[in-house]
Amino acid sequence: MALPSVDRDKENVAASFVVDATDVVFSYGQRQVLNGVSMHIPKGEIYGILGANGAGKTTLIRLMAGLLKTDGGQLTVFGEKPSSRTARNIGYMPQLNALYLELSAEQNVDFFARMFGLSNAKERREAEEAVLDLVGLWERRKDAVLSLSGGMRQRVSLAIAMVHQPLLLILDEPTVGLDPELRASFWDHFRSLAASGVTLVLSSHTMDDAAHCHRLAFLQEGRVIAEGSPSELSSAAGIAGASLEDAFLHFVRLGQ
Amino acid sequence: MSPGRTTAIANRIIQQMLRDRRSLALILVAPIVVMALVGFTFTDQREVLDRVAPALLAVFALFFTFILTGVSFLRERAQGTLERLMTTPVGRWDILLGYLLGFLLFATIQTVVVLMFTVIALQINYQGDLWQIFVLLSMLTVVSVSLGVFVSTFASNEFQVVQFIPMVFVPQIFLSGIFLPIEDMPRYLEIIARLLPLTYAVEALQDIMLRGQSLADVATDLGVLAGFAAVLLTLAAVTVRRP
Numbered sequence: 001m002a003l004p005s006v007d008r009d010k011e012n013v014a015a016s017f018v019v020d021a022t023d024v025v026f027s028y029g030q031r032q033v034l035n036g037v038s039m040h041i042p043k044g045e046i047y048g049i050l051g052a053n054g055a056g057k058t059t060l061i062r063l064m065a066g067l068l069k070t071d072g073g074q075l076t077v078f079g080e081k082p083s084s085r086t087a088r089n090i091g092y093m094p095q096l097n098a099l100y101l102e103l104s105a106e107q108n109v110d111f112f113a114r115m116f117g118l119s120n121a122k123e124r125r126e127a128e129e130a131v132l133d134l135v136g137l138w139e140r141r142k143d144a145v146l147s148l149s150g151g152m153r154q155r156v157s158l159a160i161a162m163v164h165q166p167l168l169l170i171l172d173e174p175t176v177g178l179d180p181e182l183r184a185s186f187w188d189h190f191r192s193l194a195a196s197g198v199t200l201v202l203s204s205h206t207m208d209d210a211a212h213c214h215r216l217a218f219l220q221e222g223r224v225i226a227e228g229s230p231s232e233l234s235s236a237a238g239i240a241g242a243s244l245e246d247a248f249l250h251f252v253r254l255g256q
Numbered sequence: 257m258s259p260g261r262t263t264a265i266a267n268r269i270i271q272q273m274l275r276d277r278r279s280l281a282l283i284l285v286a287p288i289v290v291m292a293l294v295g296f297t298f299t300d301q302r303e304v305l306d307r308v309a310p311a312l313l314a315v316f317a318l319f320f321t322f323i324l325t326g327v328s329f330l331r332e333r334a335q336g337t338l339e340r341l342m343t344t345p346v347g348r349w350d351i352l353l354g355y356l357l358g359f360l361l362f363a364t365i366q367t368v369v370v371l372m373f374t375v376i377a378l379q380i381n382y383q384g385d386l387w388q389i390f391v392l393l394s395m396l397t398v399v400s401v402s403l404g405v406f407v408s409t410f411a412s413n414e415f416q417v418v419q420f421i422p423m424v425f426v427p428q429i430f431l432s433g434i435f436l437p438i439e440d441m442p443r444y445l446e447i448i449a450r451l452l453p454l455t456y457a458v459e460a461l462q463d464i465m466l467r468g469q470s471l472a473d474v475a476t477d478l479g480v481l482a483g484f485a486a487v488l489l490t491l492a493a494v495t496v497r498r499p
Contacts, residue, residue, distance in 0.1 A: 066343060067339055067342060084347070087344055088345050090343065092340065094336055094339065096335070096336040098337050098339065099335070100268065100337060101335070102271075102276060103268070103272060103275070107271060112344065114260060115261055115264065115341060115345070119260050
């Protein structure tokens with residue numbers, strides 16, 4: 001079942017870039033996590049942030065979602081600083097599933113739909129049905145999340161991120177724990193969302209995900225060490241027949 | 257603030273509690289067991305029982321709501337659902353009021369059950385109006401929920417929430433006039449007692465239930481409780497703010 005369509009023309013997204021980061025700096029106490037990160041993500045792009053554990057991917061994503069504030073530089077989403085206003089148009093899927101385990105999948109999705117202001121019961125019901133069907137959990141919607149497998153919980157989490165039909169989807173490692181078939185169907189859906197004008201920013205450390213992105217940023221120790229399309233990055237590595245993984249390792253070694 | 261979001265949060269709290277049968281049983285059965293023990297202990301000392309029973313109603317309302325809120329909010333933080341909530345347009349007051357409404361329902365049910373047991377089984381000399389008791393206990397529940405949210409900030413697991421009980425409750429229980437009238441305490445203890453919310457709740461409940469006074473008669477106690485509620489609500493709101 002397809003997601004209900006949204007009249008995108010009604011949304012006033014005047015900013016030239018949906019996500020616009022310039023020299024972003026962020027520290028946890030004395031530990032500097034982001035050290036002058038810049039990225040400019042236009043509407044309808046699937047943008048991947050790749051890096052090893054601790055490279056700063058999740059911090060960057062949490063900044064975009066409005067959960068943290070930058071210590072320096074500029075970060076705007078839809079042309080303004082992340083706030084409760086920008087939150088209406090953002091769907092966020094955290095790395096940790098962040099679900100109410102005692103409640104059913106349906107109750108979880110319904111609760112967050114209400115938090116996003118979907119007040120019309122019929123429309124909310126349709127949106128919930130669409131996303132639960134999309135993630136393949138419509139039949140299990142009444143089951144408590146506690147009884148669902150890790151992969152299924154991941155799918156509930158994604159359904160929550162999409163239920164209010166956001167214009168920007170921020171996904172922290174969205175395909176971890178998914179089987180190959182479901183992963184492929186997710187990517188089909190991500191592509192169709194991007195085609196309809198939704199912008200997707202996702203973090204990952206798998207090259208499988210990276211290959212699906214329109215553009216990638218390789219992040220190392222809080223700095224963007226390379227940026228471009230998967231094919232551009234493979235070519236830029238200067239290694240004949242280089243895979244994305246080869247390119248990533250090449251840039252990481254250069255950055256060290 | 258949004259009434260839709262507030263009620264959705266309250267509704268979610270209720271749904272979670274209804275699925276958590278053990279906690280539900282705990283808030284209903286445990287107070288009755290304690291009340292029965294007190295009742296049977298003081299069977300021949302009606303005067304003591306009359307003084308202790310209304311006070312225990314306040315203790316239960318404060319204690320169980322604090323534990324439930326503290327642990328629930330801690331889970332919100334630990335499981336990442338609070339962070340996820342903060343990525344939605346929800347406001348901090350929506351969250352706090354949602355919690356208040358949700359737990360107020362269970363505090364009210366608890367009060368009805370314990371009050372009925374106290375009046376029918378223990379035959380307490382009860383005179384006040386039921387609704388006035390609820391108003392007073394509702395104010396105490398606001399104090400308790402706020403305290404639970406605030407304290408959960410300083411705990412990183414359920415065990416640590418429990419460790420706040422000796423700090424937060426034991427002094428209040430001993431000093432609120434349950435065991436010894438405040439006037440009979442040493443002066444310095446009386447001063448400390450006057451700084452604790454349970455003291456005012458116990459005093460007002462005893463006045464309403466035993467002496468048949470009205471809310472107007474206990475307006476000072478109610479006002480002080482409202483003051484505690486306002487301060488603690490503000491502290492709680494600060495701890496759940498958007499970064």
